[in-house]
Amino acid sequence: MPELPDVEVFKQYLEATALHKTIEKVSIHSPRIVRGLAPQELARRLEGRRLESARRHGKYLFARMDDGHWLVLHFGMTGFLKYFKKMDREPPHDRLLLEFANGYHLAYDCQRLLGEVSVTEDADGFVAERKLGPDALDSEVLDLEHFKQRLRNRRGMVKPALMNQEILAGVGNVYSDEILFQARIHPRTKLDRLSEETLAGLYENMHAVLQTAIDRRAIPQHFPSSYLTPRREGGACPRCGHELQRMKVSGRTAAYCPRCQGVDS
DNA sequence: AGTACCACCTGACGGC
DNA sequence: TGCCGTCAGGTGGTAC
Numbered sequence: 001m002p003e004l005p006d007v008e009v010f011k012q013y014l015e016a017t018a019l020h021k022t023i024e025k026v027s028i029h030s031p032r033i034v035r036g037l038a039p040q041e042l043a044r045r046l047e048g049r050r051l052e053s054a055r056r057h058g059k060y061l062f063a064r065m066d067d068g069h070w071l072v073l074h075f076g077m078t079g080f081l082k083y084f085k086k087m088d089r090e091p092p093h094d095r096l097l098l099e100f101a102n103g104y105h106l107a108y109d110c111q112r113l114l115g116e117v118s119v120t121e122d123a124d125g126f127v128a129e130r131k132l133g134p135d136a137l138d139s140e141v142l143d144l145e146h147f148k149q150r151l152r153n154r155r156g157m158v159k160p161a162l163m164n165q166e167i168l169a170g171v172g173n174v175y176s177d178e179i180l181f182q183a184r185i186h187p188r189t190k191l192d193r194l195s196e197e198t199l200a201g202l203y204e205n206m207h208a209v210l211q212t213a214i215d216r217r218a219i220p221q222h223f224p225s226s227y228l229t230p231r232r233e234g235g236a237c238p239r240c241g242h243e244l245q246r247m248k249v250s251g252r253t254a255a256y257c258p259r260c261q262g263v264d265s
Numbered sequence: 266a267g268t269a270c271c272a273c274c275t276g277a278c279g280g281c
Numbered sequence: 282t283g284c285c286g287t288c289a290g291g292t293g294g295t296a297c
Contacts, residue, residue, distance in 0.1 A: 001290065032274095059291075077290050078275080093275090112274045114291060156267050165292085173290055251269060252290070 002075035003059060004136055004170030005213035010073075010081050011056045014063060014106075017083035019051050021100040030095040033110060036118045045069065045119055046098065055123055057135050058169025062123045070123045076114030082107045127169075136170040137210050147203045151191050158194065158202070159187035160250040171206070174229055175213065177255050179206045181228040186261045187247070187254040231255050 002010070026043040028034060034042050049065040056062070063071040073079075082091045083106050090097075091109040096117055098106045108117060120126040133150065134142040142150075150167050161167055162176040171179065180187050183205040185198065194202070209227075216222040220230035226238050235244050237257035245258050 003291090074291085076274090076292080111276075112289090112291095114274060116292095154266080160268080163291090248269095250267085251271095253288090 001077055001172060001174050002079055003172035003175050004056075004210055005175070005218040006080075007056055007059050007061050007075060007170075008137075008214050009218045010075070011054045011061055013081055013083070014051070014054050014061070017104075018063075018081075018098070018100070018106045019053065021102055021104070022050050023047055023098050024101050025099040027097040027099070028095070029097065030110075030113060033095045033108075033113060033115055033117050035116045042117065042119060046071065057123070057127050058132050058165055059172070060127070060130075060132070060169075062120075062126075064123075068121070070120050070126070072116075072118045072120055072123075072126060073108060074116045076110055076112060076116070078112045079108065079110040079115040082109060131166050132169040133165060133167045134169065136168045136206060139207065142168060144200060144203050148196070148199050151194070151199065154191045156191060157187065157249060158185055158189045158191055159252075159254055161191055162206075163250075163252070170210070173252050173254075175209060177231075178213075178227060178229050179209045181256060181261065182209055182226075184260050184262070187249045187256055189262075228255060228257075 023046050026046045028039045028043060031039040049067055051063045051071065052066050053064045054061065059074060061073040063073070065071060083104060084090065085104050090105070091107050093109045093111040094107040095110050095113070096108040134146070136142065151161060154161060159176050159180060162171045162179060163173065177187070179202070183202045185202060212224065223229055228238070228244070231244070236242065237244055237260055240257065240259050242257055242259040244255055246253055246255050248254070
């Protein structure tokens with residue numbers, strides 16, 4: 001479930017492995033993941049180039065090539081990157097494979113094919129075109145006042161709002177549950193029922209949860225024991241011991257503690 | 266504007 | 282054993 005913390009870890013991984021190496025060959029095993037240009041065109045644009053730097057916005061990863069264009073990666077539900085030398089290390093659902101001049105490979109693996117790969121001349125323009133809101137961890141842009149302003153005057157529920165990539169980018173189903181659990185807010189709470197104090201707490205917890213997840217390499221088993229994630233089957237609330245519950249919110253499965261997170265409002 | 270529901274897609278899992 | 286429905290959840294489209 002690659003959300004903001006997972007993609008941040010992919011970015012750090014790409015930076016540590018695949019930069020500044022000439023791409024000698026590109027293999028596209030699943031053409032349908034390529035969006036906005038023909039697969040052959042994507043290959044042509046990558047071959048002979050080097051990746052020079054990486055950026056992330058929400059759940060999107062951008063790798064800048066030495067011609068100034070950007071390789072754009074989105075990981076859907078099941079995507080990840082793997083850097084390796086020998087082909088017997090190739091991951092099982094390798095959809096796009098870059099081969100570098102040093103003999104190493106970078107695979108974009110995506111079992112369920114819900115991810116996407118494309119190229120853009122302008123990463124900021126891509127973000128604007130997709131109507132993505134500010135990155136959830138970019139506190140320069142998304143400070144508390146801006147956060148409150150973006151959630152203000154909305155009639156919907158808090159969980160779908162956190163997951164709405166046009167309001168803010170990067171939070172998905174798992175981390176919205178964790179943020180709401182830590183902030184002690186019921187997932188179905190209406191935005192217009194959140195006090196200023198609760199909104200401030202939501203903002204603080206959003207930051208803390210996302211940053212903690214990144215620090216723990218987005219590995220749920222390494223998260224603090226006070227966390228809801230990883231969700232245990234019929235598990236108990238780590239705070240009060242009450243049995244955790246699941247409910248559908250806006251078509252998604254929400255996990256929450258009915259005692260700590262109040263009642264449906 | 267917000268929500269429900271469906272589709273995309275694969276694999277795991279439970280029921281029978 | 283094996284078939285089938287359901288679920289997982291990011292995104293995007295449609296209907297209301």
